[in-house]
Amino acid sequence: MAIRELEESDYGKGFLGILSQLTTLGEVPEDVFVERFRELRGSPDYRVLVAEEPERGRVVGAATLFVERKFIHACGKVGHVEDVVVDVGCRGHGVGQRLVAALLEAAREAGCYKAILDCAEQNQGFYEKCGMVRKEVQMVKYFDR
Amino acid sequence: MAIRELEESDYGKGFLGILSQLTTLGEVPEDVFVERFRELRGSPDYRVLVAEEPERGRVVGAATLFVERKFIHACGKVGHVEDVVVDVGCRGHGVGQRLVAALLEAAREAGCYKAILDCAEQNQGFYEKCGMVRKEVQMVKYFDR
Numbered sequence: 001m002a003i004r005e006l007e008e009s010d011y012g013k014g015f016l017g018i019l020s021q022l023t024t025l026g027e028v029p030e031d032v033f034v035e036r037f038r039e040l041r042g043s044p045d046y047r048v049l050v051a052e053e054p055e056r057g058r059v060v061g062a063a064t065l066f067v068e069r070k071f072i073h074a075c076g077k078v079g080h081v082e083d084v085v086v087d088v089g090c091r092g093h094g095v096g097q098r099l100v101a102a103l104l105e106a107a108r109e110a111g112c113y114k115a116i117l118d119c120a121e122q123n124q125g126f127y128e129k130c131g132m133v134r135k136e137v138q139m140v141k142y143f144d145r
Numbered sequence: 146m147a148i149r150e151l152e153e154s155d156y157g158k159g160f161l162g163i164l165s166q167l168t169t170l171g172e173v174p175e176d177v178f179v180e181r182f183r184e185l186r187g188s189p190d191y192r193v194l195v196a197e198e199p200e201r202g203r204v205v206g207a208a209t210l211f212v213e214r215k216f217i218h219a220c221g222k223v224g225h226v227e228d229v230v231v232d233v234g235c236r237g238h239g240v241g242q243r244l245v246a247a248l249l250e251a252a253r254e255a256g257c258y259k260a261i262l263d264c265a266e267q268n269q270g271f272y273e274k275c276g277m278v279r280k281e282v283q284m285v286k287y288f289d290r
Contacts, residue, residue: 015216016216019216019217022217023217023218024217024218025216025217025218025219026217026218026219026220026221027219028216028219028220032219032220033216033220035220036214036215036216036220039214040214046214064215066213068211068225068227069181069184069185069191070181070209070227070228071160071161071164071170071173071178071181071228072164072167072168072169072170072171072228073168073169073170073171074170074171074172074173074177075171075173075177075178075180075181076171080213080225082213082215083215083216083217104286107288108288112288113287113288114285114286114287114288115285115286115288116263116283116284116285116286117283117284118261118263118280118281118282118283118284119281119282119284120281120282121281121282124282124284127284128284130286131286132284132285132286133284133285133286134282134283134284134285135263135283135284135285136263136264136265136266136282136283136285137263137264137265137266137269137279137281137282137283138261138262138263138279138280138281138282138283139261139262139263139264139269139272139273139277139278139279139280140259140260140261140277140278140279140280140281141249141259141260141261141275141276141277141278142258142259143252143253143257143258143259143260
């Protein structure tokens with residue numbers, strides 16, 4: 001399994017199908033994907049990683065880091081890990097842990113003083129295996145569109 | 146009490162002192178503050194609001210929004226509310242609620258499908274008064290520097 005940066009051609013390798021296993025994907029035509037891809041690729045604050053099964057040339061996992069710039073902690077940075085997902089047929093083989101480990105390392109290299117993520121309570125154990133500890137609670141407000 | 150965008154001159158109006166009531170501030174000389182201020186002001190994805198007591202010309206509260214760009218939810222956006230703090234001498238008068246309400250509205254206007262934040266369990270009630278509900282758990286990894 002190869003862990004690498006998201007590429008524009010991953011639109012045709014099942015990247016969005018993997019994300020749809022995480023939550024609502026909605027309509028993402030290729031031009032909309034490409035526009036967002038280039039926004040994120042052009043920012044120093046986003047890293048999108050995928051796991052690719054080289055034999056099949058298919059994306060089987062994904063995870064995103066973005067780096068928030070703060071005033072606190074001496075104008076420090078915090079890494080936010082987002083949208084971690086592994087194909088249901090590939091779980092239990094450490095792919096998710098490798099993705100998270102790669103993003104935590106990327107956050108450390110970016111100079112973040114910490115990395116955080118929000119997850120369902122049932123996934124706490126997985127993130128503990130990734131070396132993280134539970135701290136706060138997440139509050140949410142959904143907007144009607 | 147006026148709720149407004151952070152300005153460069155707020156360095157001299159107690160902005161950092163307010164943040165130091167939230168967590169570790171560390172050393173933030175004026176040139177470092179100005180550099181970070183201009184980074185955030187130049188980004189369409191950050192909004193830093195302050196509450197100012199006009200009579201004294203002092204910052205007595207602050208809160209930050211940044212907007213994360215995603216692939217999920219039709220390449221949607223999520224608003225992250227960060228670093229909400231009100232001066233200990235000014236609490237209980239709705240300043241925090243006004244700051245949070247302004248940022249939630251900014252997130253909605255930016256096209257976010259939701260806004261989220263992480264808080265200590267003891268602050269859950271405050272954010273419920275702001276119209277938010279508890280959802281997930283936060284996991285954290287601190288880095289040695």
